[in-house]
Amino acid sequence: MSESLITDAARSAIGQSQPPITVEVSRREIQKYSLATQQVQQKYLDGDEAPPMFLFGLLRPLTPIDELGPDGIARDASLPDLPLKRVMAGGTEMIWSRPIRPGDVLTATKTLSGIEEKQGKTGPLIFLHYTLNVVDVDGKPVVKERSTRICR
Amino acid sequence: MSRFANIKVGDRLPEKNHTATEISLFLYNAAIWNPHRIHYDAPYTLEIEKHPAIVIDGPLQGDWLAQCVTDWLGQDGELVTFSYANRRASYLGETLTATGEITEKDEVAGTVNVRLGIRNEAGEIIAPGSATVRFSEA
Numbered sequence: 642m643s644e645s646l647i648t649d650a651a652r653s654a655i656g657q658s659q660p661p662i663t664v665e666v667s668r669r670e671i672q673k674y675s676l677a678t679q680q681v682q683q684k685y686l687d688g689d690e691a692p693p694m695f696l697f698g699l700l701r702p703l704t705p706i707d708e709l710g711p712d713g714i715a716r717d718a719s720l721p722d723l724p725l726k727r728v729m730a731g732g733t734e735m736i737w738s739r740p741i742r743p744g745d746v747l748t749a750t751k752t753l754s755g756i757e758e759k760q761g762k763t764g765p766l767i768f769l770h771y772t773l774n775v776v777d778v779d780g781k782p783v784v785k786e787r788s789t790r791i792c793r
Numbered sequence: 794m795s796r797f798a799n800i801k802v803g804d805r806l807p808e809k810n811h812t813a814t815e816i817s818l819f820l821y822n823a824a825i826w827n828p829h830r831i832h833y834d835a836p837y838t839l840e841i842e843k844h845p846a847i848v849i850d851g852p853l854q855g856d857w858l859a860q861c862v863t864d865w866l867g868q869d870g871e872l873v874t875f876s877y878a879n880r881r882a883s884y885l886g887e888t889l890t891a892t893g894e895i896t897e898k899d900e901v902a903g904t905v906n907v908r909l910g911i912r913n914e915a916g917e918i919i920a921p922g923s924a925t926v927r928f929s930e931a
Contacts, residue, residue, distance in 0.1 A: 670824075677820035678856045679811075681864055693863065693875050694856035698825025706828075712842070713828035730851050732878030737871070 646765055647756050651721035658752040659719055664699055666691065668743035674698060691741040696775070696784060699741070700749050719751055723792050725767050731789030738782040747783060749775045754787075767792040796869055797928040800905055806865040806893030811857050813849050813885060821853050846886060851879035851920070854889065858909040858922040861891040865907075870928040873904065877922030881913075889913055896923075903931025 668688035674695045675685040684690045691699075704715035720728065741747070755770040773786040813821075815833070822832045830837045831848040838844050855877045863872055883889060890912045897906035909922035 673820075674824045677817065677824040678853065678860070679817065680860065682867070692856060693859045693872060694852060697852045697855070698827075701826050703826060709828055713830040715828075730879055732876060733855065734874065734876035736874050740871070 725792040846884035881919040
């Protein structure tokens with residue numbers, strides 16, 4: 642068994658949450674997303690309700706341009722320091738309590754829930770598992786998400 | 794008879810083709826605030842990140858899977874769970890097809906499970922997914 646690629650520092654990040662972010666949802670932002678993704682349902686195009694995957698863009702960090710790398714990517718605060726630097730999206734699973742609507746003020750908390758090391762066909766892989774909990778102003782659940790990122 | 798009563802395991806959801814363009818990818822990445830150059834800068838994408846062409850965003854394919862199930866459901870119920878994973882990259886110029894099939898039906902809960910998939914032109918499922926929907930009048 643070779644030495645683990647997961648450092649103690651990375652391991653100690655398990656269970657830690659990033660500072661929660663709060664976002665205000667506007668009808669126009671839903672409309673832009675719905676047009677860009679060529680939605681067909683009127684409730685999405687009118688911005689009365691957000692398509693499920695609107696959540697992904699809604700919670701992306703708004704990084705200033707001079708803090709972006711030459712690839713256009715912002716440094717990701719949710720990534721622990723690991724020896725494998727190429728990061729790919731694994732899978733995402735959402736459990737919805739209700740759709741997102743304009744005027745919602747949502748608070749999202751992302752937690753690193755686990756790190757696993759696996760042997761891939763082309764070398765070692767590190768799987769990072771996250772949970773994301775999104776609640777409304779009354780603290781009522783809107784959506785919970787479990788996602789995985791793969792470092793190679 | 795309610796719409797739910799007529800649903801059978803094995804039923805297929807309407808398929809839909811999606812062909813991304815420079816314009817649709819630009820608007821999508823602007824809408825989600827994603828400045829990664831592999832989605833709009835062809836020389837950079839080929840020379841530096843060594844892709845054969847502009848890359849179609851994985852989460853955009855996730856959206857097409859979500860559309861497959863929510864457009865089929867319409868106003869007859871609500872989405873309870875939705876999952877997907879990107880297994881292979883896809884590039885500008887490809888037409889991708891969103892597909893779905895009923896895999897389970899719970900008569901008591903009024904829920905239906907759907908297997909979803911993004912199929913490329915070679916016939917491979919490059920983004921599998923699944924969803925559970927609850928019908929309001931089951």
